[in-house]
Amino acid sequence: MTKKKVTIKDIAKVAGVTATSVSLALNNRPGLGLKTRQKIIAIAEELNYRPDLVARSLINRKSQTLGLLIKNVSDPFFAHLVDDVESVAKDSGYNVMVCNVHNNRDLEKRHIEMLVGKRVEGMIISSVNFDARHIRSLVEDEFPFVLVNRRVYDPEIANRINHVIVDGFEAGYQAIEHLYRLGHDRIAVLTGTLKSSANIEKTNGVKKAMHDRGIFPDPRFIIECNNSKREAYNAARNLMRMENPPTAIFAQDDNMALSAREALLQGGIRIPEDMALLGFDDIEVSSLTGIELSTIREKKPSMARLSVEILIDLIKNSGSNKPRLPKQIVLKTEHVIRKTCGFYLKGYVR
Amino acid sequence: MTKKKVTIKDIAKVAGVTATSVSLALNNRPGLGLKTRQKIIAIAEELNYRPDLVARSLINRKSQTLGLLIKNVSDPFFAHLVDDVESVAKDSGYNVMVCNVHNNRDLEKRHIEMLVGKRVEGMIISSVNFDARHIRSLVEDEFPFVLVNRRVYDPEIANRINHVIVDGFEAGYQAIEHLYRLGHDRIAVLTGTLKSSANIEKTNGVKKAMHDRGIFPDPRFIIECNNSKREAYNAARNLMRMENPPTAIFAQDDNMALSAREALLQGGIRIPEDMALLGFDDIEVSSLTGIELSTIREKKPSMARLSVEILIDLIKNSGSNKPRLPKQIVLKTEHVIRKTCGFYLKGYVR
DNA sequence: GAAAATAGCTTAAACGTTAAAGTAATTTCA
DNA sequence: TGAAATTACTTTAACGTTTAAGCTATTTTC
Numbered sequence: 029m030t031k032k033k034v035t036i037k038d039i040a041k042v043a044g045v046t047a048t049s050v051s052l053a054l055n056n057r058p059g060l061g062l063k064t065r066q067k068i069i070a071i072a073e074e075l076n077y078r079p080d081l082v083a084r085s086l087i088n089r090k091s092q093t094l095g096l097l098i099k100n101v102s103d104p105f106f107a108h109l110v111d112d113v114e115s116v117a118k119d120s121g122y123n124v125m126v127c128n129v130h131n132n133r134d135l136e137k138r139h140i141e142m143l144v145g146k147r148v149e150g151m152i153i154s155s156v157n158f159d160a161r162h163i164r165s166l167v168e169d170e171f172p173f174v175l176v177n178r179r180v181y182d183p184e185i186a187n188r189i190n191h192v193i194v195d196g197f198e199a200g201y202q203a204i205e206h207l208y209r210l211g212h213d214r215i216a217v218l219t220g221t222l223k224s225s226a227n228i229e230k231t232n233g234v235k236k237a238m239h240d241r242g243i244f245p246d247p248r249f250i251i252e253c254n255n256s257k258r259e260a261y262n263a264a265r266n267l268m269r270m271e272n273p274p275t276a277i278f279a280q281d282d283n284m285a286l287s288a289r290e291a292l293l294q295g296g297i298r299i300p301e302d303m304a305l306l307g308f309d310d311i312e313v314s315s316l317t318g319i320e321l322s323t324i325r326e327k328k329p330s331m332a333r334l335s336v337e338i339l340i341d342l343i344k345n346s347g348s349n350k351p352r353l354p355k356q357i358v359l360k361t362e363h364v365i366r367k368t369c370g371f372y373l374k375g376y377v378r
Numbered sequence: 379m380t381k382k383k384v385t386i387k388d389i390a391k392v393a394g395v396t397a398t399s400v401s402l403a404l405n406n407r408p409g410l411g412l413k414t415r416q417k418i419i420a421i422a423e424e425l426n427y428r429p430d431l432v433a434r435s436l437i438n439r440k441s442q443t444l445g446l447l448i449k450n451v452s453d454p455f456f457a458h459l460v461d462d463v464e465s466v467a468k469d470s471g472y473n474v475m476v477c478n479v480h481n482n483r484d485l486e487k488r489h490i491e492m493l494v495g496k497r498v499e500g501m502i503i504s505s506v507n508f509d510a511r512h513i514r515s516l517v518e519d520e521f522p523f524v525l526v527n528r529r530v531y532d533p534e535i536a537n538r539i540n541h542v543i544v545d546g547f548e549a550g551y552q553a554i555e556h557l558y559r560l561g562h563d564r565i566a567v568l569t570g571t572l573k574s575s576a577n578i579e580k581t582n583g584v585k586k587a588m589h590d591r592g593i594f595p596d597p598r599f600i601i602e603c604n605n606s607k608r609e610a611y612n613a614a615r616n617l618m619r620m621e622n623p624p625t626a627i628f629a630q631d632d633n634m635a636l637s638a639r640e641a642l643l644q645g646g647i648r649i650p651e652d653m654a655l656l657g658f659d660d661i662e663v664s665s666l667t668g669i670e671l672s673t674i675r676e677k678k679p680s681m682a683r684l685s686v687e688i689l690i691d692l693i694k695n696s697g698s699n700k701p702r703l704p705k706q707i708v709l710k711t712e713h714v715i716r717k718t719c720g721f722y723l724k725g726y727v728r
Numbered sequence: 729g730a731a732a733a734t735a736g737c738t739t740a741a742a743c744g745t746t747a748a749a750g751t752a753a754t755t756t757c758a
Numbered sequence: 759t760g761a762a763a764t765t766a767c768t769t770t771a772a773c774g775t776t777t778a779a780g781c782t783a784t785t786t787t788c
Binding site for chain 2: 031107165168
């Protein structure tokens with residue numbers, strides 16, 4: 029059985045003082061004589077005392093903890109986000125509770141309630157479905173949070189929300205432009221979940237770019253793959269088997285791109301000779317020799333860093349009631365041209 | 379400013395009852411009339427009440443939370459571990475707090491204290507340096523925890539600790555045997571941190587296998603790369619530039635193997651023709667077409683699943699004081715033969 | 729119809745900590 | 759020298775919940 033925890037009272041008893049004095053001593057606060065102070069500290073050390081952060085949280089309404097909601101950590105994009113968020117948060121003395129939400133709206137809601145219940149001081153949310161109700165209640169409660177890579181359209185709250193996103197529209201637009209200039213006009217797009225603003229906007233950019241260039245794609249070319257590897261794999265396999273297949277695929281994240289790549293290569297399709305491939309995110313794998321996926325990535329400073337900084341600022345100022353404008357940051361993207369888009373094969377042809 | 383939270387007392391006031399009644403109603407416990415019960419629930423709903431889990435934790439000494447210590451989540455091996463642990467834990471109603479420890483013993487200690495302070499009910503530790511003091515104090519406090527992929531040698535506590543590990547010795551032994559049978563006797567080994575039991579044991583297996591086969595490796599062939607990509611990259615580059623280089627490299631994790639691969643390929647070395655390469659872990663990337671890293675992996679059921687199950691069992695029974703033998707599980711490994719070890723090139727030659 | 733049981737609620741205490749206010753002894757300094 | 763200030767501590771209450779025990783009025787039992 030777990031041994032009984034040593035509390036401040038146990039120390040007090042041994043030291044012959046009151047719990048308050050122990051608290052003062054251990055927290056290094058004035059109002060106590062040097063001798064008593066040292067005695068208390070020694071006893072605490074001796075008894076191997078560890079403060080109960082739960083009790084402390086309860087009384088000062090702080091937890092020194094941030095919540096982070098993501099899709100799932102085994103996706104390298106999010107893993108990297110977690111890492112960055114944690115390291116920036118740590119510099120300000122915050123711990124991070126990570127929750128995997130798995131495209132499950134109900135799970136997201138439960139996790140948000142759990143985090144609020146655990147008194148996290150703020151949240152970074154990178155998982156939210158764009159019309160999520162629960163976000164609204166966070167806004168109404170004036171709970172500090174920042175959306176990352178997601179935005180909310182709900183007009184009643186949209187301009188009260190802090191977010192850090194990439195310019196998905198432009199990225200989508202330029203993706204198509206890039207492929208178009210490489211000579212493609214039969215371009216398939218594997219979209220992420222269209223419940224997420226990031227993917228909606230990329231898709232809008234894609235459509236606008238196509239429209240501007242007079243491309244009217246086969247509707248079967250725009251496939252919602254929900255950021256799922258399996259779905260992307262299947263979609264690519266179906267595409268390549270069409271009687272009149274596309275000549276390029278733009279996958280809205282690198283995971284899907286790599287899965288499509290597997291499908292194509294296994295089907296004997298050469299990349300980029302037979303099919304150009306363009307991803308999004310520039311996860312680490314994409315740069316490996318033999319993979320060399322052409323892709324698009326956010327420019328620095330990272331969404332992770334920015335969002336934590338905004339969040340902490342938000343928390344710090346959440347006492348004051350001067351209304352502050354929400355920070356809504358849109359990061360630009362940049363192309364990382366490697367081998368799979370075919371640029372190095374033939375360059376731009378138009 | 380964050381709005382004031384609705385508490386049980388607020389509900390009580392509105393309902394004209396006492397806090398106790400509210401608690402009874404919301405927790406669905408007997409001792410209340412149906413009408414009052416319904417009224418209270420309605421009001422709670424109305425006020426958008428969310429229980430304060432901190433207060434609840436304080437009183438029932440439970441947090442419904444497990445701690446998980448890993449090196450860092452952006453390493454796919456650990457990301458996968460996190461994912462598995464979380465999903466198994468969730469099935470039993472536990473949340474998971476993940477802490478990245480980054481090879482930093484002090485950080486590990488602080489994280490452990492934080493987790494204990496936050497009253498996690500148990501921990502899964504996959505980060506610990508084999509001689510870590512802090513583990514000892516967990517043992518002394520009879521705090522429930524399970525080591526994953528790590529074991530502790532300290533004889534005073536070694537047989538009181540629960541762990542789930544892979545048979546590193548055998549894996550290391552067989553790695554060398556495999557390469558040897560493929561014709562190699564100049565084999566370099568990129569080890570993980572030798573502060574971790576997992577790597578120590580792999581290395582012992584390696585040495586034994588070499589010894590048994592009369593191989594006395596150039597000491598410059600055994601390189602501690604600390605599971606670092608950069609170090610593995612540099613090590614591989616140095617190896618290939620030697621006047622009498624090895625003909626095979628065994629990297630003790632796939633990350634290092636892939637980094638070594640980069641170095642070799644960039645240096646014009648063909649894999650496996652000029653240099654065979656064998657990894658460990660079988661992370662997802664390793665199977666991608668064009669990578670096809672030969673590697674070694676744990677057999678199912680996964681360490682993650684087993685460890686959570688053991689931990690939860692431990693927690694459940696931590697009230698009873700019948701002493702239970704610690705569970706110490708050693709998983710076998712299996713080879714995943716792909717292209718980089720050269721098996722498919724020439725098969726075993728001895 | 730009196731004793732016993734029950735239903736429906738309340739009171740009080742507890743979890744481990746911190747904050748605010750209070751008290752007694754000591755020091756300061758005009 | 760004596761009022762004011764300071765020091766070194768203690769007392770009390772609070773954070774939001776749960777729980778054991780208590781109370782009262784009603785119902786059941788035989």
